[in-house]
Amino acid sequence: MLMGDKGCRRADRVTRRSVLAGAAALAATSCGPRSASPPLRFWATSYEGDYAPHLMTAFTAATGIEVDVQSIPSTAAHEKMLTAFAGDALPDVFALPSGWIGEFQMIGALAPVPSPDYVADVLPPALALAQVKGRNFAVPWSAAPQVQFYRRDLLRDAGYETPPDTWEAWREMGRTIKRRRPDEFVFLTLLNWPDTLFSMLYQTGMTMLRDQDTRGNFRSPEAESAFAFYLSLFTENLAPRALSTEVQDAFAAFAQGRYAVWPSWPSLLLDLHRRRAEIPRERWGVARLAGPKGPGPTAMIASNVVVSARTAQPQAAWALVRHLTSTATELRFQQLIGNLPARASAWASPQLQMPVLRPFAEQMRQPAMAPKIVEWERIQIEVQLVAERVVRGLLTIPHALAAIDGRVDQILAKRRALVEAGRIA
Numbered sequence: 001m002l003m004g005d006k007g008c009r010r011a012d013r014v015t016r017r018s019v020l021a022g023a024a025a026l027a028a029t030s031c032g033p034r035s036a037s038p039p040l041r042f043w044a045t046s047y048e049g050d051y052a053p054h055l056m057t058a059f060t061a062a063t064g065i066e067v068d069v070q071s072i073p074s075t076a077a078h079e080k081m082l083t084a085f086a087g088d089a090l091p092d093v094f095a096l097p098s099g100w101i102g103e104f105q106m107i108g109a110l111a112p113v114p115s116p117d118y119v120a121d122v123l124p125p126a127l128a129l130a131q132v133k134g135r136n137f138a139v140p141w142s143a144a145p146q147v148q149f150y151r152r153d154l155l156r157d158a159g160y161e162t163p164p165d166t167w168e169a170w171r172e173m174g175r176t177i178k179r180r181r182p183d184e185f186v187f188l189t190l191l192n193w194p195d196t197l198f199s200m201l202y203q204t205g206m207t208m209l210r211d212q213d214t215r216g217n218f219r220s221p222e223a224e225s226a227f228a229f230y231l232s233l234f235t236e237n238l239a240p241r242a243l244s245t246e247v248q249d250a251f252a253a254f255a256q257g258r259y260a261v262w263p264s265w266p267s268l269l270l271d272l273h274r275r276r277a278e279i280p281r282e283r284w285g286v287a288r289l290a291g292p293k294g295p296g297p298t299a300m301i302a303s304n305v306v307v308s309a310r311t312a313q314p315q316a317a318w319a320l321v322r323h324l325t326s327t328a329t330e331l332r333f334q335q336l337i338g339n340l341p342a343r344a345s346a347w348a349s350p351q352l353q354m355p356v357l358r359p360f361a362e363q364m365r366q367p368a369m370a371p372k373i374v375e376w377e378r379i380q381i382e383v384q385l386v387a388e389r390v391v392r393g394l395l396t397i398p399h400a401l402a403a404i405d406g407r408v409d410q411i412l413a414k415r416r417a418l419v420e421a422g423r424i425a
Contacts, residue, residue, distance in 0.1 A: 039066035040316055041091035043081070045074040047267055047337040048095055048142075048303060052324075054336060059323045065316050078377070085109045092311040093320050098129040098302040101138050103374035110137040111307040114318060118325070125367040126342040129302045132372070138304035139325045140342035142333065144265045145300040145363035146199050149272075152285050154181075154260040163261060163287050167229050170290035174238040177260050187239040188250060188259040191391060194384035196263045196289075199298035200226040202368035203291040208379075209371050209408070212425075214416035216408030218383075218401045225292070227390065227397045234391045241391055255279035263289060265301060266360055269338035286359045297368035302342070340364070375411050382407045 044052050049071025056067040070091070072080055078100065084090045090109060104110050113119065113136035119127055126140035150163050158176045174186040189196045201208070206222035209215065217223075233239040240247075247253060251271050254262050255278040262268070272284065288295040305324050307317045323329060330341035331349055340360055346352065347361065370376055386404050389395045395403065409416075418424045 037065075037313060037316070039068040040093060040313060040320055041068050041070070042093045042320065043070050043072055043077075043091045044095040044303075045072050045077045047270065048333075048339070051333070051336045055324060055329055055332060058329075059320060063316070063319060065319070067320065081109075088310060090308040090310065092313055092317040093305060093307055093324075095141060096138060096304050096306050098138075098304060099370060099376055101130060101304060101306070102132050102372055103377075104306070105132045105137045106374060108309055111309045111311070111314065111317075112137055113139060118318075118322065121327070121343045121345050123342055123344050123347075123364065125300070125364060126302050128369065129300070129367070130304045138306045139321050141303045141305045141325050142330065142339035143300060143302045143342050143364055143367075144267065144340060145360060145367060146195055146263055146265060146289060146298040147359050147363055148287055148289050149254070149262045149264055149268055150285055150287060151254070151257060151260045151283060153283050154257060162285065163290065165288065165290050165294050167290055167292050171229070171232065171236075171238070174233070174261070175236065178236070178238055181257075184258050184260075185238060185240050186260050187233055188254060188262040189233060189239045190242055190244045190247065190250075191388045192243045192245075192384065194380060194387065195299040197226070197230050197383070197387055198380070199263070199289055199368070200230055202298060203289075203296040205296075209373075209412075211416075212419050213371050213373050214412050214419050216379075216405035216412075218404040218408070219398075220401075223401055224397055227387070227400065229292075230387070231390055231397065251275060252278065266338045266340050269356070270336075273338075286356050288359045288363050295363070295366070297366050298363060300364075300367045303339070373412075373415065375415065378411050379408050382411070 042052065043049065049069065052071070053069045056069060060066055081090065081094065081096075081104070085104070085107065096104060101110070116136070118139050119136055122140050123143065126143045130136070130138045130140050148163060154177060155161070155163065155173070158173065158180055160173055160176075164170050164173055177186045178184075201223060204222035204226050206220060206226065207217050210217040234241055244250065250262075251268075253259055255275070272279065272281075289298050305321045307314065307321060311317045325343070327341070327343050327346045327349075330339075330343055330346050331351055333339050334341055334346075334351065340357070341347065341352070352361070383404055386395065386400050386407070390397060390400045415424070
């Protein structure tokens with residue numbers, strides 16, 4: 001389909017201003033017949049994949065490049081992407097959590113970011129999470145620090161306007177609420193959701209690994225303190241000894257008052273908006289998580305956009321990355337799904353000055369930095385599995401921490417050998 005001169009000028013104007021700065025050649029081709037090249041392929045998970053098609057209209061209108069978006073389940077994403085790489089079937093562009101970037105870079109799946117200006121405006125914590133030994137193989141797209149959502153009405157009934165910010169006071173609040181509502185729990189912290197436990201570990205200032213990230217460091221006073229506090233939430237029946245599969249609808253349980261506090265992520269804002277008939281806005285609030293002596297670093301999920309090293313359309317692929325990670329697009333995505341922008345300039349927008357977003361903004365200035373090793377994903381799973389055995393009374397904390405260090409040392413055996421041989425720094 002041919003565009004008239006007026007349409008061509010309009011598309012060119014949009015491209016230069018907001019979509020494809022530095023990709024004028026692509027904009028020029030959009031003013032003629034659509035390219036015979038196949039559509040770009042883009043993969044993302046969860047809400048990002050579900051809602052990403054809404055971001056492609058402006059890109060296609062400005063460039064003439066079609067984008068085929070596939071949303072893949074987050075539980076299967078890692079295996080699917082590795083399988084696609086092995087079969088030379090990775091999409092041109094895809095979203096990766098920060099913890100996976102090092103692994104995919106190591107196997108040669110990622111093209112390096114071609115210019116520093118792609119990341120010039122990115123918040124330093126988001127960029128630090130995305131870099132591999134100081135090099136850029138991904139452009140941060142969004143950042144999601146863990147905070148707590150709480151029921152204002154249930155806290156107010158117990159004499160609290162907001163959650164306390166120290167562990168002891170936070171737990172005492174839970175006891176007070178429990179006395180008033182003995183048949184309900186207080187904290188929605190399920191056993192296969194390890195992020196709250198890791199936030200507690202980070203808040204103690206613990207160093208998770210030692211000896212150049214080749215051995216576990218869980219037999220430490222900091223880890224013992226975090227595990228003891230975490231365990232107390234379950235032994236005092238403030239949190240259920242349950243997996244997420246045993247709670248049919250966590251959101252409904254929160255809305256019904258079965259829990260008063262839910263440590264979670266910005267994506268919960270979307271559910272709270274979509275299902276506001278179940279829980280009106282005035283009944284809930286957001287605050288930073290409590291820490292041993294006040295709020296500290298917490299777990300953070302960061303989403304990043306990467307380009308396959310084997311893409312047949314690198315120019316178009318990087319143009320799409322520029323579009324997806326632009327300030328305007330990140331603000332649009334925040335409206336759609338609650339994702340918080342990774343670009344500093346986006347945070348100057350009035351859209352992000354709402355009081356409900358203030359705890360997220362404050363927490364993003366104090367992120368936790370997980371060890372940047374490809375084995376970290378497996379280590380987190382092992383910690384979660386051992387922690388569940390502690391909560392169920394099958395292991396004491398000292399035995400659990402020793403078991404974690406043993407498992408971590410096994411996972412890191414190959415890395416340790418390579419470090420000792422001088423093969424890796």
